[in-house]
Amino acid sequence: MTKTTHTCILFLSYGCLATFSHTSFAAEYAVYGKAEVQIASTDTGIMRYAEEGTQIEAPYSRIGIKGDHKLNEYLSAVFKYEVQVKGFEEDDTQEPFTARNTYLGLKGAFGEVVVGRNDTRFKYSEGKLDNFNETQADMAQVIAGQDRLGDTITYTSNYWHNTQFSFTYAPKDDNKDDKAGFAATLIYGDRNLKSTSYYLSLSHVDSLNNITASRLVGVYKFEQLQLGALYQHSESVDGTKSGNGYVLSASYTLDKWVPKIQFAKDDSTLRQASEATQWSTGFDYVFDKQTTAYLLYTDLNLEEQDDSSVALGLKYKF
Numbered sequence: 001m002t003k004t005t006h007t008c009i010l011f012l013s014y015g016c017l018a019t020f021s022h023t024s025f026a027a028e029y030a031v032y033g034k035a036e037v038q039i040a041s042t043d044t045g046i047m048r049y050a051e052e053g054t055q056i057e058a059p060y061s062r063i064g065i066k067g068d069h070k071l072n073e074y075l076s077a078v079f080k081y082e083v084q085v086k087g088f089e090e091d092d093t094q095e096p097f098t099a100r101n102t103y104l105g106l107k108g109a110f111g112e113v114v115v116g117r118n119d120t121r122f123k124y125s126e127g128k129l130d131n132f133n134e135t136q137a138d139m140a141q142v143i144a145g146q147d148r149l150g151d152t153i154t155y156t157s158n159y160w161h162n163t164q165f166s167f168t169y170a171p172k173d174d175n176k177d178d179k180a181g182f183a184a185t186l187i188y189g190d191r192n193l194k195s196t197s198y199y200l201s202l203s204h205v206d207s208l209n210n211i212t213a214s215r216l217v218g219v220y221k222f223e224q225l226q227l228g229a230l231y232q233h234s235e236s237v238d239g240t241k242s243g244n245g246y247v248l249s250a251s252y253t254l255d256k257w258v259p260k261i262q263f264a265k266d267d268s269t270l271r272q273a274s275e276a277t278q279w280s281t282g283f284d285y286v287f288d289k290q291t292t293a294y295l296l297y298t299d300l301n302l303e304e305q306d307d308s309s310v311a312l313g314l315k316y317k318f
Contacts, residue, residue, distance in 0.1 A: 029067025033085075036061050038313035040136065047300045047307045048271075050136040059313070060134040061085045062100055068107065075108045101148065111157040117150040121166040122183035122215065125203035127191045129219050129228040131249045131260040136309045137280035137298035139262070143245045144234050144270035147209045150174075162196060163188050170208060177237050181207035197221045210237050211270060224253040234268040243268030243275075258284040274303035290317050 038057045045052025049059070064082030071077055080101055087096035103116030123146045130139045140146035151174030156166040168183040175181045183205040190196040199219040206212050213234040220227050230247040245266035251258055260282060267275040282296030292315050299308045 027067060027069040029065055031063070031065050032318060033063035034061055034315060034317045035085075036313060036315035038135075038311050040309055040311035042136070042307065042309040044305065044307045046302070046305055047136055047298075047309065048141055049138065050307075050309045058086060059136075064100070071106075075106055077104070078107050078112060078114060079104045080114075099150070103154070105154075109158070111155060113153065113155050115153050117148065118152055118154045118168070119148050120145070120152070120168045120183040120205060120208055121154065121156075121185040122168070122203050122205035122208070122213070123147055124166065125185040125187070125201040125215060125217055126230070127187075127199045127201060127217060127219050127228075128193055128226070129217055129230055129247060129249055131228075131251055131262045132280050132282070132296060132298070135296060135298075135311065135313075137262065137278070137282075137296055139230070139247050139264050139278075140271070141298075141300060142264045142266040142271050142276040142278050143230070143232060143247060144211050144266070144268060145205055145209075145213050145215065145232070147211075149209060162190070168205075168208070175207065177207045177210060179207050179237075181205075183208055193219065193221045193226070207237050211235070212237060226251045226253075232266075234266075234270055236268075236270060241269050243270075256286050258286060260284070272300075272302055277301045291315070 036059055038059050040050055040057060041054045042050040042052055062082055062084045064080060066080040068076045068078045080103055082100040082102060083097040084100050085096060086098065099117055101118050103114040103118050105112060105114030132138055149170060151170060153169045154166070157164055164187040166185045170181045172178065172180045183203065185201055185203040187201045189199040191199055193199060197220065201217045203215045211234055213232055215230065215232040217230045218228065228249040232245040234245060235242040243266060245268060247262065247264045249262040251260035262280045264278045265276070269275070278298060278300045280296060280298040282294060285293045287293070294313050297310045300306060
């Protein structure tokens with residue numbers, strides 16, 4: 001047998017081994033995203049996420065890849081790399097991407113631990129409360145703590161009797177508040193309202209992005225009707241600002257139509273310069289699980305000035 005023949009046999013043996021390993025411990029991943037376009041007319045432009053006048057926007061359009069790779073029978077590596085895509089807009093041709101959740105970690109019987117940029121578990125605690133998420137009517141317009149932070153460690157437990165615990169930690173040297181900060185959340189029920197018709201969360205954040213706060217959230221779905229409520233007490237890290245926030249939301253599904261309404265109020269002045277009140281209403285038309293058209297109107301009231309915005313949009317998730 002020649003040397004070349006030996007080489008071929010070894011190569012084929014290695015090839016079979018590689019194929020077996022790939023079959024046993026294959027990486028599972030998915031490319032996903034959201035393409036959204038919105039035509040909005042905004043009165044004075046003082047509210048966040050909207051400019052004065054009539055604008056064509058691509059609010060929070062994004063693309064990402066996520067997945068996991070089984071390392072052995074006990075442990076898997078998990079990852080997510082996601083960016084916001086702003087290239088729809090004329091002004092964003094030079095910097096069309098911004099960072100969103102991007103992390104790497106491990107999961108197993110203990111739960112999941114990831115390191116990188118991620119929604120704090122305080123933000124995560126909102127569940128499906130916000131009927132106008134990622135629009136100018138988002139509850140983050142007036143409610144503090146809706147943060148996505150880099151250089152964090154996030155732990156999320158597996159569910160146990162419909163209960164889940166999660167935790168965000170930011171070391172002192174990586175935290176903007178110049179001290180170690182954390183957020184902890186206890187969940188009861190299904191956050192997506194699929195396996196249970198209810199969702200409850202109790203959450204606390206300490207010294208992350210200039211906020212220390214406690215939050216209670218409840219969402220309940222009864223047939224076509226969905227109701228949600230939030231109470232939050234917030235303080236700035238230096239103690240100079242403090243106050244309470246509230247959110248009430250309701251929606252009703254009528255075949256493909258989903259009319260909805262939301263009220264948000266906060267007097268902590270952590271998000272706006274004064275006490276803020278926001279009313280929002282609108283409806284979705286759901287073509288299918290991936291495609292939704294919507295119309296919304298939102299009105300923001302501050303002590304010295306007001307703003308309002310009306311928007312027509314289309315979003316496609318893949």
